[in-house]
Amino acid sequence: MPIFQDNRELLQRLNWLRIFFVLVFICLFAQLWSLTVLDFDYYQNLAERNRVRILPQIAPRGLIHDREGRVLVDNVYGFNLLLFRDELSDLDATLQFLMDGLDITEEVLRERLKAAGSYSIYQPVVIKENLSMEETAYLLARQSEHPEVEILKQPRRIYRYGSLAAHVAGYVGEISPAQLQEPVFRESKAGDIVGQFGVERTYNQTLTGRDGRRRVQVDSRGRILHDLEQIDPIRGEDLTLTLDLDLQATAENLLGEDAGAVIAFDARSGEILVMASRPAFDPNQFAIRISKKEWDQLLENPDHPLQNRTVQNTFSPGSTFKMILALAGLERGIIDTETTVTCNGSVDLYGHRFHCWKEGGHGEVTLREAIQHSCNTYFYLLGQKLGLQEIAHFARQLGLGVPVGIDLLGEASGLVPSEEWKRQVRGEPWYPGETISLAIGQGPILVTPIQLARAMGIIATGRSPRLHLLKGDFQQGSTAGRELLSPAFAPENLQTIRDAMWSVVNEGGTGQGARLANYQVAGKTGTAQTISLSTREELSESELESLEDNAWFVGFAPRDNPEIIVAVIVQRGGSGGSSAAPIAREIFRLYHAKYKSRGPAGLEVASQAKQEKKL
């Protein structure tokens, strides 16, 4: 050890060290102050978010029953994969993780995320619905590495009978950005599943429940430590439809592979019993978020399975229009039951030869015979006498040209022509010859099956009850068409037409296919061209003739005090008598078998309600 040490310099340097230490500590104090005091609010907010996760508790939608309480639309619970984007650190790693273990492509994943772009970052995105056992196992095993995903049990729609009554039930789907702006969806938020079609859409507000939520405390790995708050979801209200699934199934089965539509309603209450449209779709396809590709495939299907042909598509009424001509003629006094016309198979009017469908002609026919055998000549001449204005007037009186106001969206108006319409739309005058075509339901006249059924109803009963799908109250439906129809037609005129229509079915007329031994069916057949009016304009005569006709049958039963109205259209079905009438017959038969002993339940309820009001 050295004897002498001069350590004064060392002591001086120790002092530097002391100063350095103190300075560094001052920095630490300052940063501590900055974090805990200056930025306290910021960090507290972050800390709050750190430990609370809100798990959406989706409310099941209300169930949809048929008139007999059978469940048509139900809910099932499945396991869905949710992604919490606010906890996402490496998107690509997460996507890879999901693609490795789930049956899902990157394209679909990106699509989902893109669709979720509009909603709050704290709202989880449903990545995949209805996980399989394998997928669930894969996710659960790796959940601690991926706190950003979570499996939640969530309800989804199940349509018990697949495509049965699909157009009435409709389907659900994720709300679109445009829909978010609509007032009817004001209680929905981005990402919600809402009714998109059918009664799911019309009565969406009723069916939609109130979502609950679960606020949970989670650790940094996303593991739930305990519940902070639990608001249970409330299921939406159930709906009972006026449909009879037995009748509905019969109608759909009989249409089979043919494109076409069947509508049937209670003549007294306006309750829709059957609303069948073919081809159909399976709404279960929509119950999980379908990809854009699947959606496009459905949209581009040339048979348009998504369209509800009973209300959304318009057709030429063909010979069924003759009942309207007949009513107009009787009401205006142009014809009576004794008036006769001689049919030679054709008639020359305005320099053009108009043919009856029967080449040799029907000979001398009364109105009853003209309807019974659907004689064109009789109605050519009647139409000529009535003129466009009167024909159009009575068509409108019977509810053509305006929506019937059924509680579904997207109902078509159809078309009742006028001179003005011709001038405005076509830029040319109405030619007198067109009136002659119009008289047998060809030319620019278009109806939806439901419109034609209602017109039938008015002729059958003289009344026009509001047509509806929801049992009981139907406050949410459209009001269009309500002002229609307190039609005042002479009862004896209506009776004349009804008798004639009875003979169509029961006395060897064109509608024999609808005849039943124990139930007095009356009706009218029709055949009409398949194509739309505008297309028809573009096609030449020869092309038109090559197209097969649509087959119509509209009718009611029984002959006296009618109970049920049925309209059937089979597209490209040839003549109405051969393809449409037998379908109507089965509807009548089944209706009679089911309801002859007991009146339709709806009627009883309605009369009971009235009595209660009086008391």
Add this chain to the structure above:
Amino acid sequence: MRVWERGILTQFDYALFMGALILALLGALGIYNASPQSGDYSFFLRHLLWISVGVGVCLFVMSIDYHFLADHAFLFYALSALLLIGILFFGTEINGSRSWLTFGGVSFQPSELAKLTVILLLAQYLGQLNENHLEYRHFLILASITLFPMILITIQGDLGTALMFLPILMGMVVVAGVKKQLLAGVLVVSLCVAPVSWFFLQDYQKQRILVTFDPGLDPQGIGYQSRQSQIAIGSGGLFGKGLGQGLQSQLGFVPEIHTDFIFAILAEEIGFVGSILILMLYLLILMRLIRIAETARDRVGILMSTGVASLMFFHVAINVGMALGIVPPIGIPLPLLSYGGSATVTVFAALGLALNVYQRRFVYF
């Protein structure tokens, strides 16, 4: 021994010792609070045991004349170097570092022991030199003494611990006296080496450094740690959330709560006020260590205390700076507060060294 006759009680730095003990017990409290989540109090109990062992070692180290220790410094140094080499073959890997030796269920880190032996050997060499301004060759020897264990520890995969040797060397060299040109030269070389060394760093190490400058870079990855630590501390506010109420830490958002981020859990629960108290205790200990150096009898004593002060200071500054988000996350413990047997015992041993110097500050002939 003469030491005991001269009165351990009269020549004892109570402030230093009590400060250290209070901090150690606060650390035990923090570990206790971090435990209820798992219901496992074994960390707490083991930590109390390590503190007892640490106090015992502290008093033991104090009782042996530091000149004796300095005279045998090379022996101790060689021994710790042997352990560091041995670990490469027989070591146990914990948390990715092969830096543990296990004897009958007790694990310890030779790298901690190495810190002490390096301080001893550096102090011994500088004391012998009796030179107020070091030459290049002296510096080279000093650097070699320090770098050898550093390299071994880096090979084990514990870069954080290895780096802590540099400030010890720097502190002692600065106090021992170094020519201004030499100091400037070392600085220039360091500045040149730093960017080059960037290319030798592992990706995760680069990330850690980058994240310090931009915490938003990687919210769930490396930056996640220091981010969560800042959230815990910041949300503690002025007075904290109360003991046992530190949700951020308890819920596992703050990583390594027992060890590297113990400061975060304490700060969350005891707030700014409590954290300042902890930092003041550290500052008190550091000021006492410098005071001990100033009053030391000889050069070896001065430098030994300086080494201990540097060791303490850089551990505290870097660990707390890391928790506060101003230093890249390096895996080093907070002396006295962090859980960990080897670290706790080493710190107490180092303080024993300083107490040793303090006790023998007067020359008795």
